[in-house]
Amino acid sequence: MVRVTAMDxxxxxxxxxxxxxxxxxxxxxxxxxxxxxxxxxxRSSSAGEAVLRICWIGDRERMLREAAVGRALPADVGYPEVLASGAVAIGGEPVTWMLSRRLVGCSLRAAWPGLDESRRERALHEVARPLRALHAWRPPTEVAARLGPPPPSTDPPTIIGRSILPLPFDRVRHLVVPATERAGMHRDVVERAWSWLVDHADLLPQLDDPADVVTHGDLHLDNVWWDGDRVTGLLDLEWVRWAPAWTDLVPARDNALAGDEFAEPHGRLLAALRSELPGLEVPDLERRLTAVEVAFQLRQLLVWPEPGPEPAVDHPLRLLQRLLDAV
Structure with a gap:
């Protein structure tokens, strides 16, 4: 019999x-x-149309955390019903999985090209509704226990796998050397970015404090659901974390800087969220967002393919360069 492993x-x-x-x-x-x-x-014989997600890299616990959060969320967040979840070893490697109800519709990103201007504008402002509900939610004790800080680590792959934002500051520090090596001929961009972040470390938020809110962590158009008529909720909560509410603006701002075809709608999403949720405004918000984005792109350098002589328009090196040009 052929032995199956998680890497097959x-x-x-x-x-x-x-x-x-x-x-x-x-x-x-x-x-x-x-x-x-x-x-x-x-398709499940007991549950009908469903979505199966399998987590096999990084911190596998994040899928079980998402399942626990998803089961406890209020309906206003619009998260699909969690039908089952579990963990299993495949060839000695841990793998986690979750089965959830398949929703009617598609992501707002997929729907975007077919929407007229009035529906686009309405959809962007509707995103605030489920995000407001998420930020207002207080998880039960057993779920809150899953939202604790990532265990301390100095290992870059572990840091990358356990959180999409490699914070606090000491965690980012351990990514700088491998990110510089990965950048190759563009290492000066990484060195400038790190130097700027060191000088502005006071702008980085304190995370993992239950006095803050449960943040989505990866809020962009792919993770907003559109049922054909309206925004119905938020998906993909594997990176949920206690954090200041304004940090949920980071993915939209980051995507707005990407320079690809969806940069413009993400810029509009950022503006809509700031308009609908004035509570996200904090002093020095623009520079705070920049500081978090610099940390995030240092992480992304270790996730994306090596840049080569001419990095793609949306490569992390390009985004770091744009961030540095704007400060």
Missing amino acids: GPEARLTALLDQPGLDLLGRPEPVTSYSNDTWYV
């Missing part, structure tokens, strides 16, 4: 999970593009 690819990981309780699947699953997990549209 999405099909192998899916096959290895099929005997898990709650995964009574029918027919052939349909793969869905995803950035950090295997994602499949599936």
Whole structure:
């Protein structure tokens, strides 16, 4: 018999999970593009149309954390019903998974090209509603315990896998040397970015304080759901974390700087959120956002392919350069 491991690819990981309780699947699953997990549209004999996500890299606990959060969230956040979740070892490697109800519609990013201007504007302002509900939510004790700070680490892959924002400051520090090496001929950009961040470390937020709010952590158009008529909720909560509410502006601002076809709608999303949620405004907000983005892009340098002589328009090196040019 061939021994399957967690590194053998999405099909192998899916096959290895099929005997898990709650995964009574029918027919052939349909793969869905995803950035950090295997994602499949599936049909369950007990639950109907569903989405299966499999976490096999980084901190595998984040999928179980998302499942726990998703089950406890108020309906106003619009998160899909969690049907089942679990953990299993595949070839000795831990893998976690979650099955959730498949929603009617698509992401706002996928819907965007087909929306007229009035619906685009309305949709962007509607995003504030589920985000406001998330920020107002106080998780029950057993869920709150899962939102604690990532364990201390000096290992870059561990830091990258455990949080999308590599904060506090000491965690970013451990990414600088490998990020500089990864940048190759562009290492001067990383050195300038790190020097600026050291000089402005006071702008970085304190995270993991339950006195703050539960933040989404990765709020961009791919993680906003559109049912064909309106925004109905927020998806993909694997990076939820206690943090100041304004940090949920970082992904929209970051995507607005990317220079690709979705830079403009993300810039408009940023403006809509700031208009609808004035409580996100804090002193020196622009520079605070820049400081967090610099830390985030140092992380992203270790996730993206090596830049080569001419980095892509949305490569982390390009974004670091734009951030530095604006300060």
